Amino acid sequence: MRIYISVDMEGITGLVDADDVQPGGRDYERGRRMMAQDVNAAVRGAVAAGATGILVNDAHGPMRNLLPEDLDPAARLVRGKPKTMGMLEGLSPEHDAMVCVGYHSRAGAPGVLSHSFMGHEIEDIWLDGRPVGEIGLAQATAAALGVPLVALTGDDLACAETEEWDPAVATVAVKHARSRFAAELRPAEEARTAIEKAVTAALSAPRRTPAAPADPATLTVRWQSASVAAILPGIPGVTLEDSRTVRAQGPLPGLYRQFYVWMRVASSLTNQPPYC
Known part of the structure; x- marks a missing residue:
């Protein structure tokens, strides 16, 4: 079983502010360690479900946030940019499932550090007339390749956005948004245990074929x-x-x-x- 994991940063356990997720920010170095711990929980969950190949794509900002030495050796890492497929670099029909870690809600929506790809530069995106952000575009693109998005982690509003887009996706809320730059945080160990268990359960369930998006x-x-x-x-x-x-x-x-x-x-x- 081959698993693809796309890892963003705004929806990582404990992170709430630009200084947590931007290189040079006061707490960025701590933030990238927290990012590694969340993705390692997902990797452990995939291994427990029987994954024999795991590809992790660093999908945030400069895409050089995850330090290779901090990543569970059960996974391989795609790091750096530019990438022709950006947040989904390396995803292929050969993957059996996709997991998104640390994702956030779309531009204009409530949620911690909400935006769509380029901060305020992108005000709105629609896919076939439906409002969409990074979550929906990732799910739809993976579905076009025949790969189901099976689990996603982020704040409670990112999870709600995911469930509206595809209710079959298992979600893990690692924090509850109070504003765009504040959240009630789930204890880190509790959050990572929940990530690991959710990924294992999602990958252990019978594989489903995602509904293909419109073509064109x-x-x-x-x-x-x-x-x-x-x-x-x-x-x-x-x-x-x-x-x-x-x-x-x-x-x-x-x-x-x-x-x-x-x-x-x-x-x-x-x-x-x-x-x-």
């Missing part, structure tokens, strides 16, 4: 900056909906990969910090 899918993104939207129609297939909104159609996962090209363009045109 329609991805729509509203940017904060009109300059980003003005440039992107230079990419074949991208159309301008209004001064700040673009859309494109195509099959997933190719559309997900193209979205990372959009973000590279946006990064070259703007300089927004993630949590201003």
